[in-house]
Amino acid sequence: MLDPEFTGLPLDQLCSAALEAMASAKGIGYGDIRIHRDRIQGIHVREHDLISLSESEPRGFGVRLVVDGSWGFAASSDMTVAGVTRAVAAAAEMARLLRPLVEERVELAPEPVHQETWIGEVEINPFQVASERKVDFMLDATARCLEAGAKFAEFSCLQVQENRYFVSTEGSRITQQRVRLHPVLQAGLVDERGSGLVETMRSTARPVGRGWEYVESHGFPAEAEEMVGWLREKLASPSISPGAYDLVIDPSNLWLTIHESVAHGTELDRALGYEANYAGTTFATPDQVGSLKYGSPRMHITGDRLEPHGLATVGFDDEGVAAQRWDIINDGILVGYQLNRQMAHKFHLPRSNGCAFADSWSHLPLQRMPNVSLQPDPDHDTTLGELFSGVEEGIYILGDKSWSIDMQRYNFQFTGQRFYRIHKGQLAGQLRDVAYQSRTPDFWGRLEAVGGRSAWQLHGAFNCGKGEPGQVAPVSHGCAPALFRQVNVLNARHEGQE
Amino acid sequence: MTPEKIVELGLAEGMAVAVGGKATSVNFRLANNSVTTNGREESSSVGMVALEQGRVGVQAGDLIDSSYVAELARQARVRAQQSPEAPDAMPLLTPGEAASRDGDAPGAAAEALPADLEPILDSVGGILEQARSAGIRCFGYAQATASQEQLGTSTGVSLEGRRQNASLTLTLKTSDLRRSVWGGATARRLADLDPTAMYRGLSQRLAWTEKSVALPAGHYQVLLAPSATSDMVVRLMWEMHARGADEGRTVFAGKSGSRVGEAMYSSAVNLESDPLDPQMVVPNFVRCLGSSEYASVFDNGLAVPATVWVEGGVQQELICPRRWAQDHGHPVRPDVDNLTMRGTDTSLDQMIASSERALLVTSLWYIRDVDRATLLLTGLTRDGVFLIEHGEVVGAVNNFRFNESPVGVLQRTVEVGKSELAFSREVGDELFIKAPPIRVENFFMSSVSDAI
Numbered sequence: 001m002l003d004p005e006f007t008g009l010p011l012d013q014l015c016s017a018a019l020e021a022m023a024s025a026k027g028i029g030y031g032d033i034r035i036h037r038d039r040i041q042g043i044h045v046r047e048h049d050l051i052s053l054s055e056s057e058p059r060g061f062g063v064r065l066v067v068d069g070s071w072g073f074a075a076s077s078d079m080t081v082a083g084v085t086r087a088v089a090a091a092a093e094m095a096r097l098l099r100p101l102v103e104e105r106v107e108l109a110p111e112p113v114h115q116e117t118w119i120g121e122v123e124i125n126p127f128q129v130a131s132e133r134k135v136d137f138m139l140d141a142t143a144r145c146l147e148a149g150a151k152f153a154e155f156s157c158l159q160v161q162e163n164r165y166f167v168s169t170e171g172s173r174i175t176q177q178r179v180r181l182h183p184v185l186q187a188g189l190v191d192e193r194g195s196g197l198v199e200t201m202r203s204t205a206r207p208v209g210r211g212w213e214y215v216e217s218h219g220f221p222a223e224a225e226e227m228v229g230w231l232r233e234k235l236a237s238p239s240i241s242p243g244a245y246d247l248v249i250d251p252s253n254l255w256l257t258i259h260e261s262v263a264h265g266t267e268l269d270r271a272l273g274y275e276a277n278y279a280g281t282t283f284a285t286p287d288q289v290g291s292l293k294y295g296s297p298r299m300h301i302t303g304d305r306l307e308p309h310g311l312a313t314v315g316f317d318d319e320g321v322a323a324q325r326w327d328i329i330n331d332g333i334l335v336g337y338q339l340n341r342q343m344a345h346k347f348h349l350p351r352s353n354g355c356a357f358a359d360s361w362s363h364l365p366l367q368r369m370p371n372v373s374l375q376p377d378p379d380h381d382t383t384l385g386e387l388f389s390g391v392e393e394g395i396y397i398l399g400d401k402s403w404s405i406d407m408q409r410y411n412f413q414f415t416g417q418r419f420y421r422i423h424k425g426q427l428a429g430q431l432r433d434v435a436y437q438s439r440t441p442d443f444w445g446r447l448e449a450v451g452g453r454s455a456w457q458l459h460g461a462f463n464c465g466k467g468e469p470g471q472v473a474p475v476s477h478g479c480a481p482a483l484f485r486q487v488n489v490l491n492a493r494h495e496g497q498e
Numbered sequence: 499m500t501p502e503k504i505v506e507l508g509l510a511e512g513m514a515v516a517v518g519g520k521a522t523s524v525n526f527r528l529a530n531n532s533v534t535t536n537g538r539e540e541s542s543s544v545g546m547v548a549l550e551q552g553r554v555g556v557q558a559g560d561l562i563d564s565s566y567v568a569e570l571a572r573q574a575r576v577r578a579q580q581s582p583e584a585p586d587a588m589p590l591l592t593p594g595e596a597a598s599r600d601g602d603a604p605g606a607a608a609e610a611l612p613a614d615l616e617p618i619l620d621s622v623g624g625i626l627e628q629a630r631s632a633g634i635r636c637f638g639y640a641q642a643t644a645s646q647e648q649l650g651t652s653t654g655v656s657l658e659g660r661r662q663n664a665s666l667t668l669t670l671k672t673s674d675l676r677r678s679v680w681g682g683a684t685a686r687r688l689a690d691l692d693p694t695a696m697y698r699g700l701s702q703r704l705a706w707t708e709k710s711v712a713l714p715a716g717h718y719q720v721l722l723a724p725s726a727t728s729d730m731v732v733r734l735m736w737e738m739h740a741r742g743a744d745e746g747r748t749v750f751a752g753k754s755g756s757r758v759g760e761a762m763y764s765s766a767v768n769l770e771s772d773p774l775d776p777q778m779v780v781p782n783f784v785r786c787l788g789s790s791e792y793a794s795v796f797d798n799g800l801a802v803p804a805t806v807w808v809e810g811g812v813q814q815e816l817i818c819p820r821r822w823a824q825d826h827g828h829p830v831r832p833d834v835d836n837l838t839m840r841g842t843d844t845s846l847d848q849m850i851a852s853s854e855r856a857l858l859v860t861s862l863w864y865i866r867d868v869d870r871a872t873l874l875l876t877g878l879t880r881d882g883v884f885l886i887e888h889g890e891v892v893g894a895v896n897n898f899r900f901n902e903s904p905v906g907v908l909q910r911t912v913e914v915g916k917s918e919l920a921f922s923r924e925v926g927d928e929l930f931i932k933a934p935p936i937r938v939e940n941f942f943m944s945s946v947s948d949a950i
Contacts, residue, residue, distance in 0.1 A: 103532035195871035408949035
């Protein structure tokens, strides 16, 4: 159900004022207005204490228009007719001021007119759950960590409800609502054999486009105790010897590698240089579509804004383009990109695939990542055990931790939460200090097998950064566990002492 | 509605702390020698903190009208009633204990307007024309921001802080996109920046890339340009809190207690902050709507003094809110929104000239934690690594991934150059930083990056 506090705002009145102001101004070819109202609650507990519980309700609108081939954008939290009218004038002023420096005129790929409402599916809206219930639940989990022997335990949970109302001069009028949350439970023990400092372990819970039902059904009470056991075993485990290893990478780790090395690498705005001053470019340039060997033939990557409970799942993007699903890499070959309407036109495509997104009312929509996922083995429901069985000596990696990749999406280095030795097809205890480092096409070229549909999971992040001024976007990545042959593994602890 | 009025309404609703804010900004982006996007943003914000017998409720939002302030105050009260007692509870400060009112940025503008872009538009147009003529592609970003925050407490504290800043970053690439350089600058106003001079300096660096030198991974003597130095010291600053040290969570934890008093770095290293530094004025009082290791909502209004964090390579202070300080016997040390690494009179050019063999690293990118115990970081060089031999730049070197700790980097710092207002490519202009170029021995480049 749409939040009545949002629909109670003077949405139509403000949008009508924007359209009238655009119509009466000279030379405005296209225009739209997005009204946002978010609810954000952050809870942070540590050990037996509530550290912070804060809630905010950002709200405002952004006006985007084209004057003589130049974008103009203005945003304001002054949600009055006067505020909207002033913003339209400011956007037009920005467009005219900068027009002399615009070499490439803005033109948009066509999109049908949509007049619809879309609501993301959740069972329990977290903003309808009493704060005491949430705090008590979280304190119970940290208490269980402490009872299991943890020296420290903390639990944070960020919850967001986004409401958007989009109206364009083309006639689209779209109302949307979605909810997401990210619970993070972490326990700490002193690393007596190593640094003498605290080492931490994070739960397997992930950010999701779901409601409070996800938190209460994840199994935190049991996992709180398990985590401390995992951490104790990790601290007693041998440090990895650097070298080349076969890796079986769990979805809880592989999602981030997909995010950094594939999803960012196939953003068309990066390929066209729009992010060259900040987020970077990509080695996957448009002239290589249909020929670039991104990885092994096992690699089938799709983009979508449709996956149920995905963090990038919407009904329509922030240009009013309906959600879609499409291939990005097929049989290991680059076949597609993430697009917005301007880039679709530039790329001579008939339509955008719906990847425009603004993280708030105050920011211009950028080409942003949809859910980008590695598809499971289409022929066989390969299990984790079957992947292990093909490994003589290797490492099974779970959970994400540290990540870094270069500005063309080649050289990357990742760590994880847990690392298990695989010996003759069987798990043989934990290892520590593992980091894997590779070059994107080399790494994906070493992909030998992907797990089946039953093992496929959706993971993701709330905080994908891009753009100037900086924006953060939520995004999901689905995958099954996958086997990569002979990847370079570093010892993270020794690396700092070389 | 003004920030002052927001605070007045919030306190009238019985709030313990009320914050009113106003922020405006203007910006534009460049790609392939053209402006691509732009924006003008304005916002008014409200922050309400209710205290109910040591329990805290915080509610914030973008301002609508006076009734919304009252609604947020009501919600904050409900949050406080639903919360257990806060572990950092302390009496709120009185006006006599809080900061004085002399921290305003002299002459700080009330708002950023489209007209603030005009002083640089002609010169930006000029450099785009030069770039086209020279077969160079120019990319970049320019922005100007002005913000005002008003803080009031139920104990009578009333403070106003302003911040004004502008920045310009440029990336130049050859037309085949095979060679690339970057530069960034920050100032109070865009009018204080010189795009033409920045373009001239970057053109010289781009000329250095005409000869390329392939080097393998390994340990090198490096000269970190001020931007790269700032990226390293900011990461260090983020860990510099007493609670993390006391709990054995950070590199500042010693065998028994914290490492305050320990010579953790080269004696050439000095780090300090001063909210009233005229080049980087920031509010000189604590504003906090959520307690953490860095600040407490109970410390709102606390004076933020000039602080020396590191003197002669010895760690002097760690950030510490009042309650943690009281419970653990530390001095109270608020976080500061600016940071200076003190320098010398030696210019980067002089450091290049005195180098026998070194790598000049002009910017770093995508820096992330690898091992918190040692503060081992990984990241990459980007848009400008140059080989210096016998006092001269002899060519551009491939990029590298590095694995280094800022603690180790500052231990192996053997020379410090002239400190300047620097633009941290990782942090942007959110934090004012002055940093010098530094010479570091045995900087570990762990692998080669193909990226350009």
